[in-house]
Amino acid sequence: MKATLILESGAVFQGVSIGSPADRVCEMVFNTSMTGYQEILTDPSYAGQGIVMSYPLIGNYGVNHEDNESSRPWAEAFIVRHLARRGSNFRCEGELDAYLKQYDITGIEGVDTRALTRILRSQGTMNGMITCAEHFHVEECLEKIRAYRVAGTVEQVTRKEPQLYPALGEQKLRVALMDYGVKENMIRCLQKRGCQVMVYPAHTPAETILAGGFDGVMLSNGPGDPADNVEIIREVKKLYDSSLPLFAVCLGHQLLALATGAQTRKMRFGHRGGNHPVKDLAAGRAFITSQNHGYVVTAESVDPAVAEVSHVNVNEGSVEGLRYKRPNCFTVQFHPEASPGPMDTEYLFDRFVDSMKGGER
Known part of the structure; x- marks a missing residue:
């Protein structure tokens, strides 16, 4: 046909x-x-x-x-x-x-x-x-x-009820993961590091998470224009204002930036593929990353009193990560869980686990 x-x-x-x-x-x-x-x-x-x-x-x-x-x-x-x-x-x-x-x-x-x-x-x-x-x-x-x-895509893809994923091996930590369109390997990357993961629907109130006795919170990837998610951004700000360790990826990275006063813009054609070079500014080296996004946080809108740019795209300099001044809070635009690869930046899950144990890497 x-x-x-x-x-x-x-x-x-x-x-x-x-x-x-x-x-x-x-x-x-x-x-x-x-x-x-x-x-x-x-x-x-x-x-x-x-x-x-x-x-x-x-x-x-x-x-x-x-x-x-x-x-x-x-x-x-x-x-x-x-x-x-x-x-x-x-x-x-x-x-x-x-x-x-x-x-x-x-x-x-x-x-x-x-x-x-x-x-x-x-x-x-x-x-x-x-x-x-x-x-x-x-x-x-x-x-x-x-x-x-x-439009309305986060509501379309998020799960309707909380779902518990046990740790693989000895359980060491408990993580609340906000599902804005989460990929399964993001959950697996936490499980294999000894984390029991409770995955919550996107519109779960922050009070529910804060009352759950979790060691940390992760904000997942997801579809659409981040600025459309006004109610979710309001709840993300409450999570940021708590003392819980926070790690956010892709859409989650953008939502946290919006919650703390930064802005996002739509890119001309976005980044989608498994071969995007990103520089970790603190480490002074580049990593090959998996990416899927059409929006980006604008560097000039990030308040230096709130956060600093931690990763940049090697090809065109756009923001690929933020490290917040608030303790134990960092975010990245790319997909460290890969699937499909590469897995070069899985070290960020280790950093998140370390922050939940009381230290930062």
Whole structure:
């Protein structure tokens, strides 16, 4: 079945339908990872978005339940150059096309994804539409495309009830993790360091967390514009005003910055992939990181009496981390839990554990 991708700019790409044949309007973003497509699809931070994979061959090792980063894929659409029809791997449990159909994810293959990536890099992230209709009016499609906005996604992806995850091995600490769209490996990284993890829905009152007797609080990754989460930001400020150790990642990093008076802005095309270099200013060295974000904290808005920039993006200097003046509180924009890799910055979980034990690393 033929499929058509229409961008907000009016550009049109022809291809072949994969996954669901349903029409889909969403925000189009690109990811430069060469592997890890299943972890990418199941990252809740992609809610409301269509993912353009710049690497040309996708699906070659199939899918399996162990690689899911959440209970289901959250991406709206998937755009690839070539979809492998048969997964070749001893862990393969099924094919990617069937997986997309199962979860009603609209896709298109046969598109020049590198050309599409160049458009999104030069003109910026924009909305788009995939349709399998034989006949359509581009102008009518553009009206729908331009009216679309990613909104309400944290409420869409967060769990509805608290969930307890036991420590792996001897339990040493108890952590409250706020689920704004958390990835499973973030929980596993805490579990294997001896943490019992209680994961809470995004809108849980801070009073519930503070009364829980936890050793520390972690704020997770998640989708959408951080400034939309006004009520959550109010509760995050209460957590900041407590004495509990705090560690925040991606959306959590942005929410804490907003709660303490800083500002965020939408990036032209964001950072999405597994090869982004970030410099740890205190360590004086660079790390390769996994990233997925379209918003960033503006450095000039950070009050030096409240926090200092701890990490910067090597490519263009944007803020990748903050260390707060308040004891035992630090945040990063990238994903130290990786999945898919690299795992270079897992040391940040060790730093968080140390801060809960009474010291800072």
